Amino acid sequence: MVVRSLLAFAVLSFCGTAEADWMVRRQTMGGICHVQMKTASPIGSDLSGPHSTRKIACTSAKQLYDSSGTDSKRCAEYGNGTVSSCKQDGVSLP
DSSP states (O other): HHHHHHHHHHHHHHHHHHHOOOOEEEEETTTTTEEEESSSOOOOEEHHHHHHHSHHHHHHHHTTBTTTTTTTBBBBBEOOHHHHHHTTTTTOOO
């Protein structure tokens, strides 16, 4: 999990907040969601997007939260890199 989180953080840090197409993607196993640029290698299924900014994607990811982890169209958790990046944009994820 640490490697996945670091990878997601590296992708988001490299991309910064430049205007681009952002996606909310859910890992196939585990229900962990990530906010990624559309051009990044998908790590699972697309739940939401494309969004014009990372902040909008983060807000969408927050709305997809469901702690039960039973719904494959929702986020049970968020990758550490996504949590950090969204926080920089003023969106606090659970």
